Amino acid sequence: MKILGIDPGTVVMGYGVIESEDEEITLVDFGAITVRERLEIGERLKQIYNQLLDVILRYRPDAVAVEQPFVAKNVKSAMAIGRAQAIALLAAAGKGIPTYEYAPAQVKQRVAHYGASGKEQVQEMVRLQLGLAEVPQPSDAADALAVAICHVQETHLQNLLARQGEG
Numbered sequence: 001m002k003i004l005g006i007d008p009g010t011v012v013m014g015y016g017v018i019e020s021e022d023e024e025i026t027l028v029d030f031g032a033i034t035v036r037e038r039l040e041i042g043e044r045l046k047q048i049y050n051q052l053l054d055v056i057l058r059y060r061p062d063a064v065a066v067e068q069p070f071v072a073k074n075v076k077s078a079m080a081i082g083r084a085q086a087i088a089l090l091a092a093a094g095k096g097i098p099t100y101e102y103a104p105a106q107v108k109q110r111v112a113h114y115g116a117s118g119k120e121q122v123q124e125m126v127r128l129q130l131g132l133a134e135v136p137q138p139s140d141a142a143d144a145l146a147v148a149i150c151h152v153q154e155t156h157l158q159n160l161l162a163r164q165g166e167g
Contacts, residue, residue, distance in 0.1 A: 001155075002028065004061035004092075005148025006052075007140045008069070008084035011037045013048055014140025017059045018130070020152045027130045028059060030141040041080075045087050052091045063100060064092035065151035067143065070104045102150050110153040111146045122146050 001021070007014035017028035033051040035044045056064075066088045069081035085101075092099045102110075109115040112125045123135045123142040129149060136142040 001062045001152075002059065003148040003151050004056065004059060004064045004097075005144040005146070005151065006064065006066045006085075006088045007143035007147060008066060008081050008088055009140060010041065010044055010048070010080045010084045011035060012138065012140050013052065013084055013088070014138065014142070014144035015052070015055055016136070016141055016145030016148050017055075017061060018145065018148045018152070020155075023156075025129060025149060025152055027132065027145070030136050030145055031055075032138050032140045041083070045083060048084060049087045049091055052088060053095075056091060056095055056097065061097060063098050063151060064088065065100045065102060065147045067107060067147045068101050068103050100151055100154070102147060102154070106154075107146050107150040110150040119143075 002017065002019050005016040005018070011034065013033040015033065016030040019026045019028055033048055033055070035047045039047070066085055069078040069085060089099050105115040108117040108122055112122045119139070123139065123146070126142050126145045126149060127135045130145065136145055
């Protein structure tokens with residue numbers, strides 16, 4: 001199964017593509033979609049959407065996993081990230097690809113085994129799990145890979161629970 005992970009943003013949107021077979025996870029590619037911050041929000045979202053469609057067409061993922069916005073004190077920032085999240089969901093749905101959303105704490109729990117892990121700890125676990133020499137850059141791409149790995153772990157867990165329920 002090929003998974004496209006997305007770390008949404010309205011200026012930089014990280015993406016990471018991994019392949020999962022049984023318990024093995026391999027890196028396919030990662031990067032970031034960037035747009036000029038000075039553009040009007042509608043134009044930025046349009047450009048992100050078009051570039052994301054290019055990524056989807058290039059890698060043809062079986063699933064798209066998107067991180068949900070973290071709402072703490074900065075509601076304006078969470079709203080902006082929510083717009084980018086909607087663009088990612090729309091791009092995947094338009095191509096008939098199932099989408100999955102994960103909260104930041106859920107991503108941390110699945111990747112680093114601790115829901116309150118720091119950003120650096122999660123990125124280091126991404127590096128280790130993918131057997132990379134260095135943490136992927138930019139950090140948005142590393143975060144997107146974490147979301148993709150989270151989806152793999154969540155899928156394995158759900159399959160395990162389903163098999164236990166059958167037995």
